[in-house]
Amino acid sequence: MRDHVEAPPELSEHLQIVRGATTNRSGFFLRAETMHDNMAYLMSVGSVRGHHYAQRSHGEIFVDMLTSRFMELGLWILDEPESALSFTASLTLLQLIRQRQRKGLQTVMATHSPVLARADNAKIVEVGDWGLHESAWEGLDMVDHWRRFLHDPQRYLRYLDD
Known part of the structure; x- marks a missing residue:
């Protein structure tokens, strides 16, 4: 076990738990x-x-x-x-x-x-330089990047330093 206690994630400052949802x-x-x-x-x-x-x-x-x-x-x-x-x-x-x-x-x-x-x-909220906005799965940047990488890995790998 670690010798120190981690600080709570910053996300905790932005969430409010509402009892009674289930x-x-x-x-x-x-x-x-x-x-x-x-x-x-x-x-x-x-x-x-x-x-x-x-x-x-x-x-x-x-x-x-x-x-x-x-x-x-x-x-x-x-x-x-x-x-x-x-x-x-x-x-x-x-x-x-x-x-x-x-x-x-x-x-x-x-x-x-x-x-x-x-x-x-799922309600998908994408986070970026623009802030927060609701997105569809098909429109997520990560989905697009993974699709393109899996289709043609060299398209990405050629930019990596040796």
Whole structure:
């Protein structure tokens, strides 16, 4: 575990939690950077048993935590969860979000992943030099860049220094 406590993310200054949006009034905030510290804490207090987390990948632990302990919480706030996830694990997280949505549970997520941004019925707010504006998934810059990269990687790679 780290010797210091991280400052809360600046995002917390701009959010207001409103009770009553769902019947389940509990929530969960997880930053990928602090996930291992959170897991170590949960193991130390006996909240997580039967898993050998030291032998699992960052992404596997992340998905395990969400499915076993936090799935039914009323609100998830996820800060760039893709940093822990493979493509397949991103699809798993997308499925979990879909299951939660069907139960009326909410997820707020900051992401650079076109996969995760594709959540059903998501309200997508794009952040840029212009400020904030609502966008469609198909119109996101990140979706366009990934499409072009996957179609012709050399188009991007030729600009990298050797």
